[in-house]
Amino acid sequence: MSLRMHWSLISVAFFAFIIAFSYPVFANTESMQATSEDQNAASEKIEDRILAIHQELTKLVSMQNQVDGEDKLAMQLQMFQKNEQLRALIASSINRDDVAKPFLIKQVKQQQVYANEAIQYLIKRSSSLSQKLNDAKNEEVFGLLAEYEESRKYLDSMYEELSQNVAWLKELNALAPHEEDNLKQEVSQRSEQLAANIEYLRQQLNAEDAQLKVAPEAEKANLQLSKLVTQRRMSITTDSLKVMIDLSDAEGIPTAEYKRLYFEVTGSVTQDLLSGDVLLSIVKTWSSKFWGWLLENAPQHIFQLLVFLIILFIARFIANIARKVVKRAVASKNLNFSLLMQEFFISMSGKGVWFIGILIALSQVGLNLTPILTGFGIAGVIIGFALQDTLSNFAAGMMLLIYRPFDVGDYVAAGGVEGKVSHMSLVNTTIKTFDNQIIIVPNSKIWGDVIKNVTHERVRRVDMVFGVSYSDSIPHVEDVLNDIVTNHPAVLRAPEPMIKVHVLNNSSVDFIVRPWVKTDDYWDVYWDVTREVKIRFDKEGISIPFPQQDVHLHMQNDHALPSQPKDG
Template sequence: MRLLCIFLFLFSAYTWAETEETSAPVTPKQPAEIAQIKTLNKELKALLNESKTSQGSALNVVSLQLINKNEELREVIAELVTRSKENEDAVKPYHSFVLDQVNNQVTFIEEAIAFLTKKVTSDEQALESLGDEQKLLTQKKVQEIRSYVQRLLSQQWTNYHWLSDLGVDTSKQKNVLINNIEHKLEFLSASLTFNSQQEQTLNKQLKAATDSEKGSLQLLHILSERQLTSDLANMQAFIKLADQMSVDTADYKKQIFEQTGNVTNDLLNVAVLLSIARNNLENLSLWVVENAPQMLFKLFVFVVIIAVFRILKNITSKMVKKGVSSPNLRMSQLMQEFFVSMSGKGVFCIGLLIALSQIGLDLTPILTGFGVAGVIIGFALQDTLSNFASGMMLLIYRPFDVGDFVEAGGVSGKVSHMSLVSTTIKTFDNQILIVPNSKIWGDTIKNVTHERVRRVDMVFGIGYSDDLELAEKVFNDIIDAHPMVLRQPEKTIKLHTLNTSSVDYIVRPWVKTEDYWDVYWDVTREVKRRFDEVGLSIPFPQQDVHLHMADAEAANIAKK
């Protein structure tokens, strides 16, 4: 395909080589660019003659040399035009010569564009009848031709500027070229939209296709992707050319951004930003008009479902609370609170999921996300989960309940509140201690007030010289006279230990758990008072110190 372009170029180059020598006057003071142009035209003619006898890769090399040589020629023409613009008198004798060179370039590009456009149309029409592999190759060649056409159009725009600098009115030619570029941009915009939708459709079909269908669909998808890439490249090139012509390309730049998502300097253009904003507002307004009634109805249904399940939550919590509070179940306070809380929250969660499904939200990713999040949170909150597990064990085995006096986790006090994570204990001096359940479950738990009846263990000592029967009588009288002491189980009053300085009695009456400390303090006080009345002593530790001195030492001391 490149060779066809080159042959057309060779024809034009040959024409220039034949005509340029007679069109320029020969003077000793002619500009250096004139001589360069003549030399380049001779070289182009020589390469043309060489191409006629070349074949294969050699012909490709000669063709590439011709293209490069013509580029050199254009650079020299550009320098000469610039000099003519800056100093018209210096280049005036050669004005017609320079003008002929530029007109040769204009004629060549017009013929080349017409030929290549016709070739692209022919190849695209034949594309459908080709095999799969040939389609890919032909598509690549078509893209190469289009790229060359874009390059020629850019050069033609430069040619028109050269003619303007040389005093030729090219406004009509420029307007024709601008209209041509605008037409191509509109066509490319429509093609890009169509091919983008086609690629998305093929991508969806490919995902749902069977193994037997994937082969042909993959090829179609590759062709579609290449066509989409080609459209993007062509549009970007034409946008660049249109910017040189001061054509408004904001909408096309916006389309490129929406298609690729690439942030470029074009987005800093106010017109592009306004176009994107305007398009988004239009899309939003259309979406609101089309979906607002349906969304409002779904929102109404969502609110109604949430309200209904909030009522059901309260009803369920009350019913469960009434059920677990039955004396026959003998549930702990923690277990009651757990069932009441979880039942209400469970009902509300079900209602929330139903409400979300009614507004069109797919619950599968949400539930999957909850599962993944649960694993992650589980690793992050190992200690908390350990406390939770310990709370469940406390809930199941019920070693204590709210209101019990316990010694657990290294602290002692009254249990004021329990949760699945921690236990709140209030000490007798009104301090609040929050103990993690894992620490409580992993240690010894002493429930002081679990039973309804407790034994008060007290020890009282009397002197060795005191009357044992009198002491026992005093103890019995005090215990029997106290109204809070239970008759069953029976009390225990026994001589327990012959201590170093006292004879110790154990006094163990049985009382209700809530009367424990009242009985303890009352009996202790009454024992002291009655012992004083009857003359019984309460011994306390004491030591006798005896000093022994020799007689001689005493006499010496007396003499002194």
């Protein structure tokens, strides 16, 4: 009969007991006797099941001592499963209080013996597997690691069972005073041992990290495998510590230090960390480590920082000197560099020296420059693909530097814009128009288009055309124009100005007037001569014709009539 059927019989008996209240006393008594008999039968049935499982467990214990290897592991797994069934029956019996207490106390005592023996065995096995892991070859490591993890899990479960056994005995009023103290002592010792193991594994991981940084490539594979095993063992140990922390909290043992260590290793933030004791322990430990680190490493780091600052100061000083030397060199008339090229070399010399100085300073504080330089190379490739248009402008800027079609201060027509060049860089050119607009043109657009440099030469010719009437004397006009041009102070004597009859237009005779001037005086001469020509022509009686057309009308004689034919 199953356990559920026993519960059904008990329920039926309970309802029968309630209904029997309406019957006479003798009927009520008979019902109570029947219920008591059913309960006794159910109790005996549970006891029989407990004894049967206990006998099977005893048989498995004797059998596992006679086998070895995988068979022994299989037997141990069966023992564990059977014991779990046995403990489930004991727990349900204690909760229902339907089995005799002496019988249950005896079973719990046997569970205590079994748990203590299992703990001793699993501790020895874990220690043996740990030693094998240290001496194992690469191909054996992961198999041993799985066995090690399994044995530690069984060991943790045995401590949990030991704690539950004490709780059962306390509920059955059969707990001896020393048994609870022994449990607390074992849990405390176990927690301290796990904490010490975690600290050792942390040091081992730090040592392996340090070895990996300086190890040759041929040894890195073994070191990485060793680090992987250590990390796995750290995870297993922290899981065990978490079990001990829970047991310690249940037994009233202080766990602030263990929780602090668990948090430092795993980084897991739980509700326990919000307690004042844990936070205080974390603060104390971290502050102690910080001051210890500061006292141990402060002199060395202060010296490194001092060397770092000195190197930066020297690099800055040398960069300034380099700029001055390069500035003098590129300003030489023999080189004939443009202003943009001069600024480029001056800037690059200072920045190059400064960059090298920073790298040297960083190397003095222990920074490995190889990853940084490698990162710069990779970043350069990525940036090159991402900034193709910018690099095109940069290349065009370099071509403008080399061929120098214009310079800062020149008046140019380039990239569809006319104006004075106010600033040039390797990426773009800033042009300021005569109406004071600032236009920034990409260098690629300037280099890919026609460039007209108006003010590149120091001397320019002013081209002007003036028209006079056909009735005016050509020699007189030439004399007046020549007088106007030669008397202007900004007109150069050499090359000589040119004044010639140019075109006989429909309404005027056009003269070309082409004096030579300095580039800066171009517009002043143009405007002054134009004004003076109008004034002198009016004074000399020379007319400036405007477009006109003469219309000649020929009238026909209306009095002459054609002759009429005569009648015949």
